[in-house]
Amino acid sequence: MKIEDIERELPNGFHDALLQNIFIDYDRHEAIFEMKVWIGDIDSESKELREVYRKGQLKLGGLRYCIIEAPDPGYPWCDTKLTIDAGTVGSLKKAPSVRLPEPLSEEVSVHWLFIRQWNAFIYVSATDARFEWTEEQAQ
Numbered sequence: 001m002k003i004e005d006i007e008r009e010l011p012n013g014f015h016d017a018l019l020q021n022i023f024i025d026y027d028r029h030e031a032i033f034e035m036k037v038w039i040g041d042i043d044s045e046s047k048e049l050r051e052v053y054r055k056g057q058l059k060l061g062g063l064r065y066c067i068i069e070a071p072d073p074g075y076p077w078c079d080t081k082l083t084i085d086a087g088t089v090g091s092l093k094k095a096p097s098v099r100l101p102e103p104l105s106e107e108v109s110v111h112w113l114f115i116r117q118w119n120a121f122i123y124v125s126a127t128d129a130r131f132e133w134t135e136e137q138a139q
Helices: 003-009
Strands: 017-025 030-038 053-061 065-068 082-088 109-115 120-126 128-133
Touching (some): 003 082, 003 109, 003 128, 017 053
Antiparallel strands (some): 017 082, 030 053, 053 128, 065 120
């Protein structure tokens, strides 16, 4: 499965998810992104139903790279909550500020995570992705 397939299955994709941890195992070519995923209903009249989050992990196998841009010093980069958005690199309106390794085969997914509080990107590339909920109920 690719990261974009997982995004389509989540109610709001990774939009406004809260990134908590990143674990990278270069020896096994794996990465785990722990986050609270926004699963609320934006159209709900109830604030409680709009602002529902649930903990989960995005697990990447066949990791090719993980490039983390430095936070923009003009932003509140030491904020404790990191809000993200995500998408495929092909969906970006302008080219990344860093040169991404190429060429990659078609089975490799190339994705970005934008950290709002940093005004910076994380770029990841992997052959396999899966998502697991790590808590039973949403909060």
